Amino acid sequence: MIGTAFFRRLLGRLALASVAGGAAVALTCGAEWARAEDACTKLSDVEVVHLLNVWKAEFTGGDSERLSGLYADAATVIATKEGEPLNGKEAIRSYFKDLLAKRPLVSIRPSSMSSDCGKAVVSGPVVYRLSGERKGTRMLLGGTYTAEYALKDGKWWIVRHQLAADQRAGGNANGDGAGKTSPPL
16 A cells, blocks of 8 residues: 555655746746847837947947947948948958047937837937048048947847948038048048
8 A cells, every 4th residue: 555655755746846847837938028028128218328328439449349249240331321331240340440440539429219129229410530641630520320229139239330431521510411422441
């Protein structure tokens, strides 16, 4: 005959297996729920400005590797209004390596922001001040930039970025270019 102690151990094991199985199901469902929650994450204006400030800090830091690390693998950068798009991290890193060698300063301001499920867009005026052709001179580039972000795997990535690196006249940062546009840097 089977004793009471045996049934207690058996019930204890079944209860433990049931709890462990329920926890595994809950973790799996929780992970799916977290992914669905990530996909519909909306940012506040402050959070969108923070993403822009992270880009500005990396740009100012001068490290093309770190700066290109903010971009998604299949991201696109458009340097000038008529410029050819740069596609992928390697092309973006190479572009920034050349640009950052000119020791640029950037003045950037968000003027329009929006956020929807897993997406955010920020745009506004920007002016880049680069070392000029002659020693002690500066060249101004700028206009209106647009940065588009997407949430993937819990991180916000830049997926499309229009830099507005067009030749400027006398520091005009309103987005209306003066004369001829510069080639991509």
